[in-house]
Amino acid sequence: MEVYQVPEMTRCRLFAASLRGSAQQWFSKLGPANIRTWRQLEDLFVRQFQSTLYYSPHVATLANIKQREGEPLEEYFRRFNAEVPKVRGASEETIKNFLIAGLKERSKFWKSLQASESRTLDEFYEQVEPFKRVEKSMRELKISENYRDKIDRSSSPDERKKTYLRSSSPKKSARGKETNKDSGRPYTSKWQTHTPMVASIDHIYATYAGKRVFRKATPLTDYNKRDTSKYCAYHEATGHDTADCRQLKDEIETLIRQGKLT
Template sequence: MRNLQSKIITTSGAHSIDDEFDYESPFTREIQVVRFPANFKEPHMTPYEGNTDQKYHFDVFNDLKNLRGINSRARCQYFVVTLKGLAHKWFKRLRPGSIKSWQQFFDEFLQQHHAVRDYTMMGTSLTNVKQGEDESLKNYIHRFNMEAAKVGSLARGELKMAITAGVRLGSKLWDNMLKREVTDLDDFYERVQKYIRVEDGHKSLNARKSESSLKSSTHESLNNAKKKRAYEEPRDDHLGKAKRVDEHGHTQYTFYINLTHTREHIFIMNENYVPFRRPPPMKRDRLKRDLSTYCHYHKDIGHTTTTCNHLKVEIEELIRRGHLGKYVTKEKPGPEGRPTLTRPNE
């Protein structure tokens, strides 16, 4: 108990345990002369140095079981023992005899160290909020405001200093602030809104350009794919373009080889010697066909063998596969040495 009283005397400013009153102590005479009960046991708690949450320290102090039943003046004396470093220096700088009650001491303590806490939090959070290399100005302002809300109430000047310091070096807003100093927080936010509008405009323009470029690229890719397919489709080196399928699903050629005989003659003479494929069945209703015509290739009525498009294509393909070569015309080749070809309607 005597050790605790010695601590209190030392921290409050008295020169010896027998001193009744210290004129330099921030406490009044009524607080200084109070003594702790003989059976009082000194509690243990972490000292407060002025750079952590002062409200938390105060709550822990009030919750100490050993302080139950101790009057408010005695609490003032013991609370000083829990102060250390900057916090204790603050207490020693208080005006002599200015602390008259526990409530006043508590209010003075919170008011002083609230500013210390806010400055510390700003130093560890807001000043660390920087605009990223590829981060938009809008996103940076949003992040900063979220962090500022966690810190709590701060002077507008301190907020201006922190938020302007976080603007990315070399950005357009940074260049603007170099040319003309930011006067206050309102001035800063006015400039921010201007550059955010510019930023959003560029973003929208780039999005439209990207969409247009994508459409153009897709169109070009489709054209290239068509050209590639046309290039890669099988064709005879000297017989013109390869076959295609029209809108009705019929196979056709761009050009057909001129023949020495009619297709009906060629088919009838070679039906049993050349691998003709079976033609697809005629689709038109048999009752509506021309009964006076007959196709030897289809073995059915409806059109003649000579006008049968399926036979026309079949003979063309057989020739391109190396059959029926003797029926290819021996006419003088065209300008590039190719056989004479005819269009489908010839």
């Protein structure tokens, strides 16, 4: 309005027309002829709603953010960086210093910084990336090892075969293929399209199996005609490989669409 040199009283009327909610209620309660200048309206408005203003905390509050016991570097950096936009006076050097101060002492990355500290914030972020990747790989490896240990402790394929033959119906026959729930017909996918994956479905299953996000698989049919050289970890049975399991592929797609896998 100043660029177009809009008269003050016109500004007052246009501003009043833009008010909504509590601001509109406040304006309607003002007495007639209370506002004679734009500056007067400005002062009244700021004085009324000053308590709703958000005051950014000082950058020194970042010193309160510390890496927790057992917390991965990636999670610590995410928590810290989420608070940075909320503070005032945060220079790159200050951010870098507070990030370093909050690190867990005697950790591998902390020791690396003692040997060669980064000169800039960008260099600091580059320096931490390899340590983040190593931590992530170690977590995934641990999950995979725990899953394999669980498989090793479970019953053998022969024992599972006996259990299956006792509980399955002799009428179902699909030559060892996957079947749709409550029918003996070969399994057909419930999704027409699937989200592109950055890893194989067997790797995804091994990574997340310990978190119990997957639903129980529908049992396979006709054990006698299955390829016993192939094993599906999702079904816990022979017949096909985990990487080729269409039920698992559908289950992963369902979890992605539900926001449970990213």
